[in-house]
Amino acid sequence: MNYVDSVYEMIKEKNSAEPEFLQAVYEVFQSLKPVFEKNPEFEKKYLLERLVEPERQIVFRVPWVDDTGKVHVNRGFRIQFNGSLGPYKGGLRFHPSVYIGIVKFLGFEQIFKNALTGLPIGGGKGGSDFDPRGKSDSEIMRFCQSFMTELYRHIGPDVDVPAGDIGVGGREIGYLFGQYRRLNGGFNNGVLTGKGLTYGGSLVRTEATGYGLVYFLREILYHHKMTFIDKTAVISGSGNVAYYAAEKLISFGVKVLAMSDSEGCIYDSEGIDLAYIKEIKHIKRESIEGYTRYNPNAKYMKGKGCVWSIPCDFALPCATQNDIHLEHAKMLVDNGLVALVEGANMPTTNEAIDYLKLHGILIAPAKAANAGGVATSALEMSQNTIRYVWTFEEVDIKLQEIMKKIHRSAYEASNQYGLGYDLVAGANIAGFLKVADAMMAQGNF
Numbered sequence: 143m144n145y146v147d148s149v150y151e152m153i154k155e156k157n158s159a160e161p162e163f164l165q166a167v168y169e170v171f172q173s174l175k176p177v178f179e180k181n182p183e184f185e186k187k188y189l190l191e192r193l194v195e196p197e198r199q200i201v202f203r204v205p206w207v208d209d210t211g212k213v214h215v216n217r218g219f220r221i222q223f224n225g226s227l228g229p230y231k232g233g234l235r236f237h238p239s240v241y242i243g244i245v246k247f248l249g250f251e252q253i254f255k256n257a258l259t260g261l262p263i264g265g266g267k268g269g270s271d272f273d274p275r276g277k278s279d280s281e282i283m284r285f286c287q288s289f290m291t292e293l294y295r296h297i298g299p300d301v302d303v304p305a306g307d308i309g310v311g312g313r314e315i316g317y318l319f320g321q322y323r324r325l326n327g328g329f330n331n332g333v334l335t336g337k338g339l340t341y342g343g344s345l346v347r348t349e350a351t352g353y354g355l356v357y358f359l360r361e362i363l364y365h366h367k368m369t370f371i372d373k374t375a376v377i378s379g380s381g382n383v384a385y386y387a388a389e390k391l392i393s394f395g396v397k398v399l400a401m402s403d404s405e406g407c408i409y410d411s412e413g414i415d416l417a418y419i420k421e422i423k424h425i426k427r428e429s430i431e432g433y434t435r436y437n438p439n440a441k442y443m444k445g446k447g448c449v450w451s452i453p454c455d456f457a458l459p460c461a462t463q464n465d466i467h468l469e470h471a472k473m474l475v476d477n478g479l480v481a482l483v484e485g486a487n488m489p490t491t492n493e494a495i496d497y498l499k500l501h502g503i504l505i506a507p508a509k510a511a512n513a514g515g516v517a518t519s520a521l522e523m524s525q526n527t528i529r530y531v532w533t534f535e536e537v538d539i540k541l542q543e544i545m546k547k548i549h550r551s552a553y554e555a556s557n558q559y560g561l562g563y564d565l566v567a568g569a570n571i572a573g574f575l576k577v578a579d580a581m582m583a584q585g586n587f
């Protein structure tokens with residue numbers, strides 16, 4: 143058995159209760175085989191064994207009191223996966239499905255994504271099994287305060303800098319920062335990103351992941367001498383990433399036909415009106431079905447994955463992991479899909495990716511395509527350090543440049559290893575080589 147497969151077998155045995163983590167590792171390892179053949183010194187230094195073991199895993203109790211006075215206890219996590227390139231960096235997810243395996247898969251992916259941005263950030267991720275749905279604003283605040291009461295001793299602008307992810311947006315980051323400031327003293331705002339604009343947030347951070355996705359797709363289209371003209375898209379999710387991806391696509395002339403939430407999807411043949419999505423999902427925080435109240439011609443379909451039955455040129459999974467399975471991939475191909483653009487982390491199963499590749503679909507893998515969010519977080523850190531604020535245009539130009547460079551480095555790495563235009567493998571290889579270089583230089587740690 144070759145080195146890569148033997149390390150994977152060892153990891154499978156050690157982490158058998160963490161299928162999402164194993165899936166993420168398997169996918170990266172498949173791309174790395176030619177790299178290990180070419181660089182035997184990596185094997186000698188046990189690089190893969192070290193890479194898959196987080197540098198630090200913090201698990202803690204989060205007690206909080208609801209509006210009726212009842213006490214609840216949730217579990218909090220922060221995984222400081224790899225700090226060889228810079229302070230650990232990555233979001234916090236609040237969702238009932240969160241457990242150590244989810245946080246580890248997200249943290250593992252984050253290492254390579256952050257490396258691809260070209261900015262000095264290591265990989266980390268965190269969260270809680272707390273369910274924000276149906277909670278009052280005061281309950282959310284009390285939960286965030288309790289979460290930060292433990293987390294604050296493990297983070298810092300030069301140590302670990304969390305941000306948002308599913309269930310954690312501007313409101314939650316505000317409460318988390320308030321509690322950090324209260325406990326830590328001083329105004330150390332480089333400790334979190336995704337902050338509000340009045341206390342150190344960066345312009346464009348809110349939009350960055352969604353906009354970055356579309357900038358990345360634009361590079362793919364340029365490369366293949368294609369354009370956005372007369373194209374259609376469907377998007378899963380209707381949260382932060384989905385919303386701003388839709389906004390940028392629409393501004394480029396693409397018709398966005400459908401969006402979804404965890405219960406079902408809405409199909410509007412005239413093109414989704416984002417003002418309604420904002421009202422329903424971001425302000426009222428209710429089911430996407432409410433869209434039909436505003437536009438009775440739109441159609442609501444219930445069920446997971448219904449969005450992938452709608453014919454489109456571009457499919458953008460922007461909700462959660464393992465959203466596109468093999469049967470969805472088959473439907474998308476049969477319906478004439480041109481490109482898959484991954485906004486969520488690991489939204490496509492490995493079998494579905496293989497099927498899409500086999501059928502010539504252009505694939506923008508999450509690690510590269512959704513890296514605009516964390517890249518802009520790193521720009522927020524830079525502004526906090528120099529105590530300066532760049533304009534919207536300045537940050538947006540930097541974001542476009544970063545997405546262009548990520549596309550180029552993924553393509554070049556793929557080409558260098560004789561794989562042609564395979565951005566899935568190229569992103570894994572380019573991200574890995576940067577981390578590998580830093581780890582080799584820093585000795586056996």
Ligand SMILES: NC(=O)C1=CN([C@@H]2O[C@H](COP(=O)(O)OP(=O)(O)OC[C@H]3O[C@@H](n4cnc5c(N)ncnc54)[C@H](O)[C@@H]3O)[C@@H](O)[C@H]2O)C=CC1
Pocket residue numbers: 306307308309310311351378379380381382383384402403404405460461462463485486487512513515516
């Ligand atoms: N916010 C950011 O800057 C970044 C987010 N991501 C990824 O993008 C995805 C979306 O994140 P955000 O938009 O920030 O979160 P959000 O909380 O704003 O939106 C999440 C969306 O996913 C849907 N969703 C959640 N769980 C679901 C489930 N089990 N089944 C179907 N739909 C579900 C929700 O209804 C909502 O529309 C996540 O996978 C996240 O890891 C990736 C890079 C950066």
Ligand SMILES: O=C(O)CCC(=O)C(=O)O
Pocket residue numbers: 231232233234255303304305306307335487512513515516517519
């Ligand atoms: O902005 C950040 O630090 C985190 C973004 C994130 O969690 C992700 O890229 O998945």
